[in-house]
Amino acid sequence: MRDTAEQSGQDEEKSPRERLRERRTAAFRAAERVLSRGGYHGTLRERLTLLQDAAPEVYDLDERADIYGNGVVAALEERVAALLGTEAAAFFPTGTMAQQVALRCWAGRTGDRTVALHGLAHPEVHERGALSVVSGLRTVRLTSEPRLPTADEVRAFEEPFGALMLELPLRDAGFVLPTWEELNEVVEAARERDAVVHFDGARLWESTVHFGRSLDETAGLADSVYVSFYKSLDGFGGAALAGPHTLIEEAKAWRHRYGGMVFQQFPTALSALVGLERELPRLPGYVRHARVVAAALREGFAESGVAWARVHPEVPHTHEFRVWLPYEADVLAEAAALQAEETGSMLFASAWDTGGPGLSFTEVTIRSQGLEWTADDVRAAVADFVARVASVAGG
Known part of the structure; x- marks a missing residue:
């Protein structure tokens, strides 16, 4: 009572x-x-049952469990790099961490800690200023209009920046994408300014229909790409950063410093492989x-x-x-x-x-x-x- x-x-x-x-x-x-x-x-039971039923389809469960990123985690990284057509990829527990590390690494390489992005980009709206507070980066907003930045806005921006970050699709504008031609023009405009291009591709997986291009062709426009394993692929969580070998090796060092070197991550990695096998197609x-x-x-x-x-x-x-x-x-x-x-x-x-x-x-x-x-x-x-x-x- x-x-x-x-x-x-x-x-x-x-x-x-x-x-x-x-x-x-x-x-x-x-x-x-x-x-x-x-x-x-x-429920927990439903999630665990799905993993138990589906995991044998995507990985040999008689293999030893991962320790600090080897085994099934390394296999997931190789799968992502192959799908996106990049030299390498690194698994991260969160996309927030992955993108901070990527942009921090690029800042060290370009010598410019300024990141140009959209006013509605995820780091600006949903991450409590993490890029500046945690990683010491400075963000500038190319536009806050409910669309992706244009090539003219990139060219005309009055301050220098070392990296251009594009969220594809831009969720807080209604999951919008530019046309394929517009995307190429924006990337070219950034290159003209000697800026690197990073794609926030948390939902890049489902962008191929709109662009009429494959995943690797789309990812190939950028210097680095982040993808999520749970937003569209229905994984337990996790993310990957993909790009050149040298960038990914440096990113793994920063991943350790940021606390992302998790002892064992096989449930999340297996669920990501299941998502790539089942949901991606x-x-x-x-x-x-x-x-x-x-x-x-x-x-x-x-x-x-x-x-x-x-x-x-x-x-x-x-x-x-x-x-x-x-x-x-x-x-x-x-x-x-x-x-x-x-x-x-x-x-x-x-x-x-x-x-x-x-x-x-x-x-x-x-x-x-x-x-x-x-x-x-x-x-x-x-x-x-x-x-x-x-x-x-x-x-």
């Missing part, structure tokens, strides 16, 4: 927004139909179906009479994109939870964020679960969702 009372008291202490978030999370877990269900949402299909879903969303909102709705980009560049609607975030989150609770289908599973007065956006991701949704399914779900939004907004 006391436990129940204590729980009730704890629930009362939570804000309405916290309780709504917990409801939305529970509704997502219980929903029968979603557009995406990343493995990280699973599926990503182009996810991208193509994201375009079907995006078109159906636009049509559904138009048919439902929503005064202003946007899917951005209109034709998604990857398997992820944003949806903007003219309502408060809490109204949309409540409607999303209700839809899942009452129909078993959850059209919008990610959080809704405020984008301005009376305007909110969410991110939509298409994975294998989303392939089951036809355009008609999406339009019907939109109609149901809009009716729930109207009911919630009307009180």
Whole structure:
């Protein structure tokens, strides 16, 4: 009885927004139909079972476990280097560490600690100033417009910089990419300024459809590339830095100094190899179906009479994109939870964020679960969702 009372008291202490978030999370877990269900949402048992079942397909489990980066970790590094067409690659526990090390190494080689990047780039928005606070680098913003920097902006920037960092795709602008021609022009503009080019390619894996080029051809434009193993490949975590042998050897020394020389990492490395084997070949299909879903969303909102709705980009560049609607975030989150609770289908599973007065956006991701949704399914779900939004907004 006391436990129940204590729980009730704890629930009362939570804000309405916290309780709504917990409801939305529970509704997502219980929903029968979603557009995406990343493995990280699973239980420990589910994650371990998947690894136990899939790992024998990608590595000899009778080999000795890794110690400080050998064995399966070294095999993963070789696989990544081969996929990206680089001389070498180094495994890192996080992308934040990998990119700090890469840019620090380049600063030592160029003699310039200034890094030019986008105002919405991950280090500027999500890493608490790590490039400057931890690594002693200085960042300058080429632009904060919701698109990648242009070649003209690179050429005209008034200060020198030793490295240009490009996030491909730019997540906080809506997972946007430049055209292949624009990307080549930007890289060439940096070269004209004697700057090295580093790709934040956390989601580079799914960019091949938009560019119409292979992974190695895309990575070959840059001097170094970082890729993630969990954002699109559904691994447990981890990242890799790829580039020339000399850079990677130096990066491994800095990895040790930064605390990234982990004793054993075989679960994460194995999950990354599974992701490369299973998810990487599926990503182009996810991208193509994201375009079907995006078109159906636009049509559904138009048919439902929503005064202003946007899917951005209109034709998604990857398997992820944003949806903007003219309502408060809490109204949309409540409607999303209700839809899942009452129909078993959850059209919008990610959080809704405020984008301005009376305007909110969410991110939509298409994975294998989303392939089951036809355009008609999406339009019907939109109609149901809009009716729930109207009911919630009307009180």
